[in-house]
Amino acid sequence: MKKIFIRSTLVYILFSTIVPTFFLTVLAGFNLPEKTDFDEEIKVTESEEFHEITGKIRKGETLFDIFKHYELNLNDLFSLKEASASIYKLRYLRVNQPYRIRLDENKQINSFTYWIDEDTILNITCGEEGFCAEKIPVPYEKKIEHIGGVIQDNLISALGHGKESLVLAQNLSDIFAWDIDFTTDIRKGDTFRLVAEGFYLNGTLKKYGNILSAEVINNGKAYRAYRFTDEEGTDYYDASGKSLKKTFLRAPLNFRRISSTFSNGRYHPILKITRPHHGVDYAAPEGTPVSAAGDGSVVFAGRRGQYGNLVILKHPGGYQTYYGHLSKIHERLRQGTEVSQGSLIGLVGSTGLATGPHLHFEMRINDRPINPLSISVPRGSDITVKSTVKFERLKAEQDVELASIPPGNFLAIEGKRHGNPGSSEG
Numbered sequence: 001m002k003k004i005f006i007r008s009t010l011v012y013i014l015f016s017t018i019v020p021t022f023f024l025t026v027l028a029g030f031n032l033p034e035k036t037d038f039d040e041e042i043k044v045t046e047s048e049e050f051h052e053i054t055g056k057i058r059k060g061e062t063l064f065d066i067f068k069h070y071e072l073n074l075n076d077l078f079s080l081k082e083a084s085a086s087i088y089k090l091r092y093l094r095v096n097q098p099y100r101i102r103l104d105e106n107k108q109i110n111s112f113t114y115w116i117d118e119d120t121i122l123n124i125t126c127g128e129e130g131f132c133a134e135k136i137p138v139p140y141e142k143k144i145e146h147i148g149g150v151i152q153d154n155l156i157s158a159l160g161h162g163k164e165s166l167v168l169a170q171n172l173s174d175i176f177a178w179d180i181d182f183t184t185d186i187r188k189g190d191t192f193r194l195v196a197e198g199f200y201l202n203g204t205l206k207k208y209g210n211i212l213s214a215e216v217i218n219n220g221k222a223y224r225a226y227r228f229t230d231e232e233g234t235d236y237y238d239a240s241g242k243s244l245k246k247t248f249l250r251a252p253l254n255f256r257r258i259s260s261t262f263s264n265g266r267y268h269p270i271l272k273i274t275r276p277h278h279g280v281d282y283a284a285p286e287g288t289p290v291s292a293a294g295d296g297s298v299v300f301a302g303r304r305g306q307y308g309n310l311v312i313l314k315h316p317g318g319y320q321t322y323y324g325h326l327s328k329i330h331e332r333l334r335q336g337t338e339v340s341q342g343s344l345i346g347l348v349g350s351t352g353l354a355t356g357p358h359l360h361f362e363m364r365i366n367d368r369p370i371n372p373l374s375i376s377v378p379r380g381s382d383i384t385v386k387s388t389v390k391f392e393r394l395k396a397e398q399d400v401e402l403a404s405i406p407p408g409n410f411l412a413i414e415g416k417r418h419g420n421p422g423s424s425e426g
């Protein structure tokens with residue numbers, strides 16, 4: 001068996017001039033606490049009318065603890081909880097979430113604000129009728145981000161290891177999941193450009209929204225995607241207005257699932273793909289999630305000879321897919337169980353005749369083995385004739401946006417590579 005190497009990570013990112021500080025922002029993450037002690041962390045600021053207490057919820061901390069610490073009126077605490085009860089239970093405060101308490105000159109609560117999550121704020125204000133609670137959306141400012149880069153190892157390292165970069169990488173891989181296997185197809189030197197929504201708070205990027213358009217050049221072949229909405233809904237289309245969706249995913253090892261399973265700081269890539277027989281073998285760490293390549297139903301789920309733990313799915317059009325050597329088969333799978341494309345069916349293992357953990361993936365049509373990497377399967381629906389003009393306009397606009405991420409910059413950034421530790425390959 002070949003040895004497995006994880007190559008060192010080189011990161012090349014370029015950003016539009018709009019957000020030069022974005023990378024650091026992403027690395028800093030959302031609402032990460034400073035490592036200071038409690039009294040330093042909570043600043044007590046005073047203005048003419050209000051005393052203000054701000055801070056972030058510590059591990060295990062309750063509102064009662066905060067009230068006790070600042071010697072606030074406990075009756076106010078009960079009133080706050082009562083006012084908020086129907087929209088948010090103040091008993092459960094999430095660690096690291098910010099809050100703000102405003103007091104009047106008599107140290108009575110004037111308002112209480114708590115950031116429930118990255119999209120929602122709980123605001124409780126004192127009026128003539130007593131406390132009144134409401135949930136309001138976080139007032140983000142939306143901007144358009146232009147992001148591009150050269151892939152050295154994998155998409156995540158090319159985007160940086162911040163939480164929001166991981167989400168962006170997963171969303172990009174979802175868009176192209178029918179055409180590109182981001183775990184095995186990606187080559188050193190592949191490039192990507194994307195236009196995405198960025199959500200800002202006080203001038204700082206907090207998270208990404210939708211990807212509006214994207215281009216990936218994989219092994220010399222360009223793939224483009226445009227996000228388009230019409231009466232049929234929202235979908236991604238290629239330049240000719242064809243939906244990117246297909247009957248079968250490019251690979252049964254889904255980049256999103258793998259990267260979220262192995263994203264504890266470092267993405268663990270799939271390392272090798274071989275075609276020794278009537279199928280494809282994906283060498284992958286034990287426990288890597290395996291997804292259904294297409295919609296279908298279970299024909300077989302259990303042990304079978306050299307296959308070890310095996311799942312066979314039946315799909316429309318006479319197709320069957322085989323997933324062998326699994327360490328675990330998803331417990332809900334029985335003969336006849338319906339599965340949808342991308343759903344979890346089991347975990348990579350080395351049961352049956354296998355020298356190391358890998359997924360044996362096989363595709364058959366009318367029980368005749370076919371090469372899953374070379375078949376062409378039907379795509380989803382195209383843009384309707386009615387929407388063509390609208391789509392063409394959107395495409396033209398997005399092409400301008402994508403073109404504004406100059407490929408020349410890749411080269412300029414590549415020049416820096418010589419100063420970095422090199423990568424080694426197994």
Ligand SMILES: [Zn+2]
Nearest residue numbers: 279280281360
């Ligand atoms: Zn095999």
